Structures are given as structure tokens and as C-alpha cells.
Amino acid sequence: MHEWALAEAVITAASKIAVKEELKEIKEIIVKIGELQQVDEDILIFAFNQLKKDLFRNTLFYIVKAKSKLECRVCGFKWDFKTQNLDENTVESIHFVPEVAHAYIKCLRCGSPDFEIIEGRGIWLEEIRGVK
Amino acid sequence: MKLLDPRSSVIDKRLKRIRRVIAVSSGKGGVGKSMIATVFALIMAKSGLKVGLFDLDFTNPSTHLIMGAKNVLPKEEKGIIPPFFNDLKYLSLVFYSGDKATPLRGVDVSNALIELLSVTQWGKLDVLVIDMPPGIGDVVLDLIRLVKKIEFLIVTTSSQIAFHTVKKQIKLLRELKVKTIGLVENMKMNKIKTIQEETEKLDLRFLGDIPYDSTLEESIGDCDKLLATNFSKMINHTLLIKEI
Ligand SMILES: Nc1ncnc2c1ncn2[C@@H]1O[C@H](COP(=O)(O)OP(=O)(O)O)[C@@H](O)[C@H]1O
Ligand SMILES: [Mg+2]
Ligand SMILES: [Zn+2]
Numbered sequence: 494m495h496e497w498a499l500a501e502a503v504i505t506a507a508s509k510i511a512v513k514e515e516l517k518e519i520k521e522i523i524v525k526i527g528e529l530q531q532v533d534e535d536i537l538i539f540a541f542n543q544l545k546k547d548l549f550r551n552t553l554f555y556i557v558k559a560k561s562k563l564e565c566r567v568c569g570f571k572w573d574f575k576t577q578n579l580d581e582n583t584v585e586s587i588h589f590v591p592e593v594a595h596a597y598i599k600c601l602r603c604g605s606p607d608f609e610i611i612e613g614r615g616i617w618l619e620e621i622r623g624v625k
Numbered sequence: 626m627k628l629l630d631p632r633s634s635v636i637d638k639r640l641k642r643i644r645r646v647i648a649v650s651s652g653k654g655g656v657g658k659s660m661i662a663t664v665f666a667l668i669m670a671k672s673g674l675k676v677g678l679f680d681l682d683f684t685n686p687s688t689h690l691i692m693g694a695k696n697v698l699p700k701e702e703k704g705i706i707p708p709f710f711n712d713l714k715y716l717s718l719v720f721y722s723g724d725k726a727t728p729l730r731g732v733d734v735s736n737a738l739i740e741l742l743s744v745t746q747w748g749k750l751d752v753l754v755i756d757m758p759p760g761i762g763d764v765v766l767d768l769i770r771l772v773k774k775i776e777f778l779i780v781t782t783s784s785q786i787a788f789h790t791v792k793k794q795i796k797l798l799r800e801l802k803v804k805t806i807g808l809v810e811n812m813k814m815n816k817i818k819t820i821q822e823e824t825e826k827l828d829l830r831f832l833g834d835i836p837y838d839s840t841l842e843e844s845i846g847d848c849d850k851l852l853a854t855n856f857s858k859m860i861n862h863t864l865l866i867k868e869i
Contacts, residue, residue: 498635498704498744505638506631586721589705589744592737593718596725606728614736618631 495589496533499616500540504549507621511548516623519552523620527613529561529574531588548623561613565600572601574613591615632743636771639704639742642749643677646772647806651780652790654759657811658780659687660841662756664860667692667848669752670712674866677707677753680717681764683729683737688756689719693846704746711848716745734763742771752866761794769803776804778864779829781820782812788820795827806869810834833863 503524511519522541526532534556541554561574574594576584583597591614595606640646649662663678670676680688688694692711699720700706707716718727718737729737747753755775758764768775777798781791791808798805807830810820814837824831835856844850851857 495701495704495744498746499632501638501703502635502743503631506634509634586723590718590721590737590740592729592733592740593722593727595729595733596722596727606726607730609730610733615740616631618629 496536497540497543499532500537500544503541503616503618504544506618508548510621511623514623515625516548517625518550519548519621519623521553521555521620521622522618523555523557525557525559525617525619527559527561527591527615527617529587529591529594529610529613530615531576531584532616534558557619559613559617562611563598563608564611565603565605566607566609567605568600568603570600570602571611574598630739632739633771636739636742637773639745639747640753640772640774643747643753643774644751646753646755646775647778648755648757648765648768648775649778649780650757650765650794651759651787652761652792652794653781653787656759656780656782656787657835658682658759659691659756660856661778661780661809661811661835661860661864662754663688663691664851664857665864666713666752666754667711667852668857668861668864669754669866671852674751675714675749676712677714677716677747677750678756679715679741679753680719680756681738681768682756682758683718683722683727683734683764684758686717686719686722686724688715689717691845691851692848702746704744705741706746714747714750716741731763735767738764738767739771760790761797769801776806778806778832778869779808780811781808783810783815783817783820783834785819788823792823792827795829805829807832809863812837830869832869833859835859835863 564571666678680686697708707714781787808824813834821831838856
């Protein structure tokens with residue numbers, strides 16, 4: 494249920510934006526989740542629904558999944574992150590702090606752990622739609 | 626409307642019930658930051674305060690070695706709940722990186738820091754002690770940006786080389802208008818007062834010196850032994866939480 498903390502971060506960020514934009518109600522929130530962090534979509538939606546009040550009474554939450562793209566800084570090789578070859582504990586660790594991927598994953602071509610997470614790291618607030 | 630990273634907005638909320646956040650920091654490595662942060666936290670916890678210890682030296686975490694923290698793991702419940710170890714709420718990246726080399730670039734360091742700050746549920750604490758990486762890099766700058774109540778406790782050795790980098794750090798902290806509690810001179814082996822005088826010239830409080838303790842090494846990994854060292858007595862004497 495660490496998704497709950499992330500959902501709360503989204504709600505807090507959206508509330509701040511609503512104040513700035515003078516929104517009275519938030520109709521839609523689109524959240525992107527990167528494959529690397531393995532955020533559980535159902536738990537995230539469940540958490541959002543628990544946090545639905547005030548500005549968010551009628552908010553519809555949409556979740557878009559994004560592939561994680563990694564690029565080696567040494568040889569330039571690019572690859573998509575997949576969990577297949579990692580054991581359960583490793584996937585779990587990366588779920589909590591995606592950066593620890595650098596302790597477990599190596600470039601598929603040259604073996605370097607010095608790669609960049611160019612896309613699809615964690616949770617992202619993609620869009621919010623509200624009424625003034 | 627295109628938006629960004631939602632995580633940092635929730636950090637204030639996560640730290641709301643913490644009275645003081647003290648970063649044990651130095652421009653230099655190897656001056657005793659981790660040892661001082663750990664023993665200071667342990668002493669306060671034993672005195673009945675609610676204390677947290679947060680190891681933010683991601684590339685060289687060492688508080689788990691100092692305390693001999695084995696088989697402790699955080700719980701997951703509406704975020705990360707730091708486990709209790711020796712009366713401390715304790716969190717280190719080691720819980721996730723498993724003591725493997727974790728090569729992190731600046732952007733990764735920031736991301737890992739923001740992630741931990743935004744999902745960790747510390748609850749109510751009197752003091753959260755942070756063991757910092759050396760220098761004035763990403764962790765220092767991000768913490769100053771994200772944790773408004775942060776205070777710095779500066780550590781140096783008697784060496785002019787260490788103190789030289791520390792002076793630059795003190796100036797930077799001033800420019801950023803960050804609270805600095807004072808300076809500790811660690812591993813002291815002489816009676817020379819240069820560091821004290823220069824610190825006071827900078828208008829920074831000199832908290833005291835801690836002598837070199839040759840029994841410290843053999844106490845590593847055992848909190849009770851650590852607390853019985855002369856080092857621990859001197860920390861207790863130098864860093865009275867009520868007075869700093
Ligand atoms: N007052 C002291 N007397 C003896 N050894 C010390 C003292 N303070 C620190 N040390 C030792 O010095 C080394 C570096 O300390 P550490 O806390 O890891 O430094 P840092 O975190 O600043 O890199 C460790 O081996 C530690 O046990
Ligand atoms: Mg250290
Ligand atoms: Zn490569």
C-alpha cells in the first residue's frame with residue numbers, strides 16, 4: 494500500500510495547482526506510471542477513491558502506463574526495462590526507490606551500471622482538468 | 626495543461642510532525658559525520674526523545690554498519706514505515722540496495738531523495754538526524770530546497786585541509802540562509818585552538834571538540850558498546866539537544 498503515499502502526493506500537487514488556477518472542482522486527472530516502479534494500478538485507483546473529497550468529489554482518475562526506456566551512458570545502447578530476469582525482492586526494492594535499479598541492472602550490451610532512465614521512471618501528473 | 630512530478634508537494638506533510646531536522650554535514654569525507662550522527666541519535670533516543678535516523682549517504686551508507694543493524698526492514702503501510710532499531714526510527718537506502726554498489730548520478734540522487742521524503746511516514750518525532758554525504762552536492766541543495774526546517778551541524782577535523790572546505794560550506798549555507806547550529810571539531814589530538822578561534826571569527830558557534838578515541842573501532846556494530854565509549858560521553862557533553 495505504498496501506492497497510497499503516491500496517490501496522496503498526486504492529490505496534494507493537484508490541490509496546489511487548483512488553488513493557483515482558481516479551480517472550483519477537478520473533473521479529471523491523468524496520471525502516468527512508469528513500468529520501472531511497478532506501481533499497482535488497482536491499488537492506486539483504490540487509494541484515489543479513498544482520497545476523494547472536496548475538490549475531488551467527482552474526479553475521474555485515468556492511469557496511463559508508460560514503458561521504461563534505459564540508455565547506457567558508456568556505449569549508448571538503449572533498451573526497455575522488463576522485470577523478467579529479476580527476482581521478487583529486487584523488483585520490490587525498485588518499486589520503492591527506482592534508482593536502486595543501478596545496483597541490480599546492467600547494460601545489456603556492455604554490462605555497465607551507468608545508464609540513464611530516460612523515460613518511464615515513476616509516477617507523473619500528466620494532465621488535470623477542472624472548472625473555474 | 627502539462628504538469629510535472631507530484632512527489633515534492635507532499636513532503637511538507639510527511640515532515641509536519643517532526644520538531645527538528647538536523648543534518649550532520651561536512652565539506653569533507655572521513656571526518657566522523659556518520660559516527661557522530663549515529664551516536665548523537667542513539668543518545669537522544671536513550672534519553673527518552675522520539676528520534677529518527679535517516680542515512681542519506683547513498684553511495685557510502687554506513688550507519689547500518691556502525692549500529693550493526695541486521696535483519697531490520699521497513700514496513701509498508703500507506704507509505705514506508707521506518708523500522709525501530711535501538712529505540713530509533715531508522716531508514717537507509719541499504720534496505721533497498723542491499724549493500725551493493727549503487728552508482729548514482731546527480732539526477733538519480735535527487736530522485737531517490739525525493740522518493741524517500743515523499744513516501745516515508747516518520748510520524749511524530751522530536752528530532753530527525755540526517756547522516757549526510759560529504760560535500761555540498763545534490764543532497765545538500767535538495768534538502769535545503771525541500772525541507773524548510775533543516776538545520777546543519779557541521780563537522781570538521783583539526784586539519785586545515787578539512788577546515789578549509791568546511792569554511793566554504795559555512796559560507797554557502799549563509800548565502801542560502803540556512804540555519805547552522807554550530808561546529809564540532811572531531812578526532813582532536815592536540816590542544817591547538819586554531820579551529821575554535823577561526824570558527825568564532827566566522828560568527829559560528831563552536832560546540833566543542835571530541836578527542837580521538839582509539840577504542841571506537843572495536844565498538845562498531847554494537848550500540849551498547851558504542852554508548853559506553855569515551856567518544857559517546859564526549860558527544861553527550863558537546864551536543865546537548867536542549868542547548869543547541
Ligand atoms: N573521535 C573519533 N575517534 C576515533 N575514530 C573516529 C572518531 N570519529 C570518527 N572516527 C572513525 O573515523 C572513520 C570515519 O568516520 P565516519 O563517521 O565514517 O566519517 P564520515 O561519515 O565523515 O565519512 C571511522 O572509521 C570512524 O570510526
Ligand atoms: Mg559517512
Ligand atoms: Zn553499455
